[in-house]
Each structure stands twice: as structure tokens, then as C-alpha cells.
Amino acid sequence: MAEMQVDLVAVERQVWSGTAEFVFARTSVGEIGILPRHEPLIAQLTEAGMVRIDPTDGESVRAAVFGGFLSMDGEKLTILAEEAELGDEIDVSAAQQARDSANEDDAEGRAAKARAEARLAAAGQGSE
Amino acid sequence: MPAQLRVLRRRIRSSRNIAQITKAQETVAMSRISKAQARVENSRPYVREFTNVLAQAAKAAATDHPLLVARENVSRVGVLVITSDRGLAGGYNANTLRLANHRLTELADAGHEPVLFVVGRKGRDFFRFRGREVVQSWTGFSEQPAYENAVEVADSLASAFLVGGEGTIEGPEEDEDPPVIAPEEMRGLNGVDEIHIVFTAFETMLSQTPEARQIAPLSLEELDSGDSDDSSDEGGDSEAEYDFEPDAEQLFDVLLPKYLRTRVFAAMLDAAASESAARRRAMKAATDNANELIDNLTREANQARQAQITQEISEIVGGADALASQGSD
Numbered sequence: 001m002a003e004m005q006v007d008l009v010a011v012e013r014q015v016w017s018g019t020a021e022f023v024f025a026r027t028s029v030g031e032i033g034i035l036p037r038h039e040p041l042i043a044q045l046t047e048a049g050m051v052r053i054d055p056t057d058g059e060s061v062r063a064a065v066f067g068g069f070l071s072m073d074g075e076k077l078t079i080l081a082e083e084a085e086l087g088d089e090i091d092v093s094a095a096q097q098a099r100d101s102a103n104e105d106d107a108e109g110r111a112a113k114a115r116a117e118a119r120l121a122a123a124g125q126g127s128e
Numbered sequence: 129m130p131a132q133l134r135v136l137r138r139r140i141r142s143s144r145n146i147a148q149i150t151k152a153q154e155t156v157a158m159s160r161i162s163k164a165q166a167r168v169e170n171s172r173p174y175v176r177e178f179t180n181v182l183a184q185a186a187k188a189a190a191t192d193h194p195l196l197v198a199r200e201n202v203s204r205v206g207v208l209v210i211t212s213d214r215g216l217a218g219g220y221n222a223n224t225l226r227l228a229n230h231r232l233t234e235l236a237d238a239g240h241e242p243v244l245f246v247v248g249r250k251g252r253d254f255f256r257f258r259g260r261e262v263v264q265s266w267t268g269f270s271e272q273p274a275y276e277n278a279v280e281v282a283d284s285l286a287s288a289f290l291v292g293g294e295g296t297i298e299g300p301e302e303d304e305d306p307p308v309i310a311p312e313e314m315r316g317l318n319g320v321d322e323i324h325i326v327f328t329a330f331e332t333m334l335s336q337t338p339e340a341r342q343i344a345p346l347s348l349e350e351l352d353s354g355d356s357d358d359s360s361d362e363g364g365d366s367e368a369e370y371d372f373e374p375d376a377e378q379l380f381d382v383l384l385p386k387y388l389r390t391r392v393f394a395a396m397l398d399a400a401a402s403e404s405a406a407r408r409r410a411m412k413a414a415t416d417n418a419n420e421l422i423d424n425l426t427r428e429a430n431q432a433r434q435a436q437i438t439q440e441i442s443e444i445v446g447g448a449d450a451l452a453s454q455g456s457d
Contacts, residue, residue, distance in 0.1 A: 012171060071180075
């Protein structure tokens with residue numbers, strides 16, 4: 001099966017790097033699944049969202065990605081994020097609490113809720 | 129001479145205190161450098177990838193987005209100067225500020241009006257003392273900058289850049305979702321046409337050089353030369369047809385503030401590492417000097433003490449001789 005190089009890079013560190021068969025992400029326009037040799041694309045991701053990477057070997061990697069965008073140049077997919085956390089780094093109970101206590105009446109509360117939901121989705125706990 | 133001895137002892141004591149303090153500063157700076165250096169290293173992949181993506185996007189999109197096109201009539205130019213909050217860092221601030229002044233003079237000579245933005249207490253005080261207006265300054269994080277700090281600084285710059293030299297910065301309008309929301313302090317001020325940044329680049333532990341660069345509008349030549357070794361091994365077909373989601377124009381609206389944040393953050397991390405390296409060097413020199421001073425003073429004090437003892441002995445001997453000669457009479 002074909003594969004592509006995937007780099008998930010946050011401002012402060014390289015979060016994940018390796019080869020993958022499939023990547024799922026949510027852009028500002030809609031959900032997108034990227035296979036190797038996808039046409040060149042630059043897309044803005046939702047402010048807070050989950051990205052799933054299916055590596056060539058091993059289990060799917062999920063990450064919560066904030067303020068990110070992705071760039072696919074045909075062979076190499078780069079996901080750039082202001083902040084990114086891998087699923088197993090996420091504090092699930094803190095995220096759950098943040099989601100339940102978020103006040104949905106103002107923009108800030110909605111953003112906080114979206115962040116919490118992205119974290120939960122990345123940790124495999126949220127409703128997709 | 130007991131008075132001289134007392135003075136010498138006092139000087140030794142105070143030199144020892146100084147050495148202790150500078151030694152402590154040196155140790156702190158030392159531990160900060162390795163942390164700061166690691167942060168610089170860790171942030172490099174993002175800067176590199178971002179720059180690559182931006183370069184490819186700019187080539188493919190053929191857009192005249194304000195980020196990419198140099199403006200014809202440049203009236204006001206924003207200059208961001210990154211300095212430290214504390215002193216005791218040798219020539220670190222002096223060198224940065226000298227270069228900043230140089231750049232300001234250059235811009236003024238070219239007929240532009242420089243507009244100052246400053247990070248760090250030292251820089252702010254420097255310009256304030258000289259009566260130069262500082263539009264906005266940020267302090268309190270020069271040694272350990274967080275990304276949020278860079279966001280704050282970069283968003284001010286972005287809001288000024290987007291309205292341009294002729295425009296005035298305003299708050300967001302109703303039902304509008306601008307890429308950058310201008311901070312309160314910036315509202316009502318005039319914008320800028322270009323953004324330059326002056327900071328100290330961290331090269332190695334022993335060498336840090338102040339640099340002045342234009343970061344917006346960005347030139348593609350700079351992007352290409354920046355990381356040519358990284359992009360060349362990608363097969364070189366950078367002319368590929370790119371799809372943009374959302375469309376190119378909107379995407380650049382989103383990328384512009386992110387790009388500025390990235391550049392400002394990278395500069396801050398470099399500056400922080402340089403600051404600690406400069407401080408370590410300065411404090412090491414100070415500690416060495418203090419120790420040398422202590423050695424010399426100790427030698428002098430020993431001499432003085434010995435002289436005093438010799439004098440006392442000769443006085444006693446002289447006294448005893450005098451008594452003996454009196455008794456024999």
C-alpha cells in the first residue's frame with residue numbers, strides 16, 4: 001500500500017512524525033480524508049479539532065490540534081498547529097470538566113467547549 | 129599600620145560578596161541557556177515547515193495579498209526591538225539597541241517614519257530616556273517567553289500592518305470576524321506599511337549577533353534562501369497546482385497573523401537564549417575579576433599584617449635593648 005510522510009508540528013515541538021496510509025482532519029470547509037498522492041492542497045483546520053493519523057505500522061494516532069492548517073504537496077503531508085496534543089497525553093477528566101462547565105452563551109465559552117471536545121475526541125472519549 | 133589592614137580586610141569581604149552574587153547569577157544563566165537553547169531547537173521544525181508552506185502557497189496562489197506585495201508608498205514603518213528586562217548581561221542590550229538606532233536612522237533617511245514597538249524593560253527605558261515615542265511595549269517575559277506573549281505582540285503588529293500607513297486601527301465591527309482583533313491600546317493609532325524586527329540571533333554559546341530584518345511584507349527570495357537545503361530534496365516541483373481551502377485570499381488572511389506570530393516567537397526565543405548566554409559570559413567575567421581581586425587583596429593584606437608584626441617585634445626588641453642597657457649601667 002502506498003504511504004506518505006506525515007509531520008505533525010506544533011509551535012514548541014514536533015509532535016509526531018512518520019509514514020502513514022491515511023489522515024483524517026476537519027478543515028474550516030468540511031471533513032477531509034487524505035490518502036497518499038492526494039493532490040497538492042493547503043487547508044485551514046478548524047480552530048480546535050481532532051486529527052487522526054493511520055500510520056503504516058501500528059495503531060491510529062489521534063491528536064487534538066488547535067489553530068492549525070495542513071499542507072499536502074503530493075508526497076508529504078505537514079500539519080502545522082499553534083498547539084497540539086497527542087491522545088495519550090490528554091487529561092481526560094480535566095477535559096470532561098472543562099466541557100461540562102463551559103458557558104455556551106458567549107464566544108469564549110463556546111471556544112473552550114470546542115477545545116475540550118477536541119481533546120476528548122483525541123483521547124477516544126468523545127462523541128464523534 | 130592597623131588602619132590599612134582593616135581597610136584591606138573590608139575590601140576582601142565585599143569582593144567576596146560580589147563574587148558570590150555573580151557566581152549565583154552565572155549558575156542561573158547557565159541553566160537557563162540549555163533550556164532556552166532546547167526551546168529554540170524544538171521550535172525550528174515549525175518555523176521551517178511554515179516557511180516552506182508559505183513559500184509554496186505564495187508561488188501557487190499568484191495573489192496580491194498585502195502580506196506578499198511591497199507597498200508602493202511606504203510612509204510609516206513599524207520596528208519591533210527585542211531587549212531584556214534585566215541588565216547584568218554585558219553588551220547584550222547595548223548591541224541590540226545600537227543596531228536598532230542604526231535601523232531607525234536608515235529608515236528616517238529613506239523618508240519613512242519609524243514607529244517603535246519594544247519588548248523588554250531595558251529597551252523601553254532606553255527609548256523613553258531619549259524621548260522617542262514607543263507606541264507599545266511589553267515587559268516581564270524576556271527570559272522565558274511563552275507563545276502567548278508572542279501572540280500578543282504579533283497581533284498588535286498585524287493589526288497595524290493590515291490597515292496600512294494611511295489607515296487608523298479600529299476595533300472589530302459588528303458581525304465581522306477579522307483575522308486579527310486589534311488590542312484596545314492600539315485602537316485609534318495609525319498603521320504601518322512595513323514591519324522590521326531587531327533582535328539578537330543565538331548562534332552558539334559564545335557568539336550571538338544582533339540582527340535587523342524586514343518581516344512584512346515578506347519577500348519570496350528570503351523564503352527561498354532561508355531553507356533551500358530543505359526544500360531542494362523534495363523533488364523540486366514547486367510549481368504544482370495547489371488547491372486552497374478556503375480560497376487563497378482568505379487563507380492568506382489567516383496565515384498572515386500566524387506567520388507574524390511565528391516570526392516574533394522565533395525571534396523571542398533566540399533573544400532569550402542570547403540574553404542568558406550574554407549574562408552567563410558577563411557574570412563569569414565578573415566572578416573571575418572578583419576572585420582575582422580577592423587574591424591580590426589577600427596578598428596585600430598578608431604583607432600588611434607581616435609588616436605590622438615585624439614592626440611590633442622590632443619595637444619590643446628595641447624596648448628590651450633599651451631596658452637592658454639601662455640595667456647594665
